[in-house]
C-alpha cells in the first residue's frame with residue numbers, strides 16, 4: 001500500500017469507525033447467525049494474487065460486521081462489558097504503525113518506559129504503595145498464571161504436592177493457571193463462601209490445616225475483589241493473615257473490581273490488597289481501554305526475575321539500572337505496545353472523569369437493582385457492590401432460561417446466564433462507556449415485555 005493509498009483507505013476506515021461509534025445502537029448486539037456461516041461464506045483458500053482493497057473493506061462491512069457480537073455496544077451487558085472509545089482506537093492504530101517489540105529496553109525505549117510511566121500512574125490512582133512493579137500482559141488469565149508460577153518458584157523445593165486455594169466463586173482462570181503451572185487438579189481447593197458469596201476464612205484455614213496434615217504444601221491463595229459470577233468481595237485482609245501464617249503467596253484477582261479504586265470512595269473495597277504479593281487489574285474490562293490490556297502488579301520485581309529470567313546471548317544488552325528489559329519478568333518475549341492506549345485513555349479522560357464514569361455506572365447498577373427488587377416477579381440474588389446486577393424471575397429455571405434467550409434474540413441487549421445456589425440467574429453487567437440510564441430503562445422494559453409474552 002502506498003502512502004497515498006493508505007490515506008485513501010485509512011480515511012475511509014476512520015469514517016467507518018466514526019459512523020459506527022455514533023450509530024452503534026442501530027446494530028443488533030447479538031448477530032442472528034448460525035455457527036459456520038462465515039466459514040461457509042468465505043473462499044475455501046486464500047487468494048493467489050492480491051485483491052482490491054476497496055473490495056476487502058466492503059467485505060469487512062458485508063461479511064464481518066453483521067456476524068459480530070458487538071462488545072462495543074452500549075447494550076452489551078453480558079459477561080463483563082468492555083469499551084473501545086476513540087482514544088484507544090487511535091492509540092491502537094498508532095501503535096501498529098510503530099510496531100515495536102517491547103521485549104528489551106533497547107528494542108523499544110519508548111514502549112518500555114511508557115509502560116513504566118502509565119503503570120506507575122495507575123498504581124498511584126489506585127492508592128497502592130510505591131514498591132509495586134507493574135507489567136502489561138494480554139489477559140487476567142495470563143497475569144494470574146504469572147503469579148502462580150512466581151509463587152511456586154518462591155516456595156522453593158517442596159516436601160509434598162503444592163496446593164492452591166481460591167473461593168468457589170473464583171474465576172476459572174485461577175484453576176487453569178494452576179493446572180498449567182503443574183498443580184494437580186485435586187490440589188486446587190475451592191473454598192466455600194458465606195451468604196454474601198465471600199470466601200469463608202474459617203474453611204480456608206481448615207482446608208490448609210487438613211492439607212498440611214496430609215503432607216501437602218500450601219503455596220498460594222487467591223482472593224477475588226469482584227467475582228465473575230456475583231461481583232462479591234473476598235475478605236482480603238483476613239485471607240492475607242491466613243496466607244502469612246502459612247507462608248503462602250497471596251495474589252488478588254481484582255481483574256474487574258480493581259478499576260474502581262481510581263475513585264478513592266471505592267478504595268475501601270480493596271482493603272488489604274496493598275499488602276498482597278501480587279494483583280491483577282484489567283483496564284480492558286472497566287477502565288475504558290480496548291482489548292487487550294491486563295495489568296499485573298507484583299510486590300517485588302526480583303521474585304518475577306527469579307521465576308522468569310532466562311537471557312540467551314542474542315538478547316544480552318549492556319547492563320544499565322534504568323534500562324528495564326521486561327522479558328525477564330514474564331513469559332512472553334515479544335510484547336505489543338499496549339501502554340500507548342492506556343496513556344491516551346488516562347490523559348484524554350483524566351482520573352476525575354474516569355472515576356466519575358465508574359461511579360455513575362455503579363450508581364446506575366444499584367438503581368436498577370432497586371427497581372428489579374421492587375418488582376414482585378423478580379428477585380435480586382446478590383448484593384450490588386459494583387456494576388453487576390444478578391437477578392432472576394421467580395417463575396423458575398426454565399422460565400429464566402427462556403426469558404434470557406428471548407431478550408438476547410431481540411438483538412436489543414446481551415445479558416449472560418449463570419447458576420447460583422443451584423438456580424438459574426441472569427447477569428447484567430454495566431461497563432460500556434456509552435451505556436446510559438435510557439439503555440437500562442429500555443432493557444428493564446424489554447425484560448418485562450418478554451416475560452409477559454412468555455407467561
Ligand SMILES: Cc1ncc(COP(=O)(O)O)c(C=O)c1O
Nearest residue numbers: 139140141171173226227228255
Ligand atoms: C474476576 C475475573 N478474573 C479473571 C478473569 C479472566 O479475564 P481475562 O479474560 O482477561 O483472562 C475474569 C473474566 O471475566 C474475571 O471476571
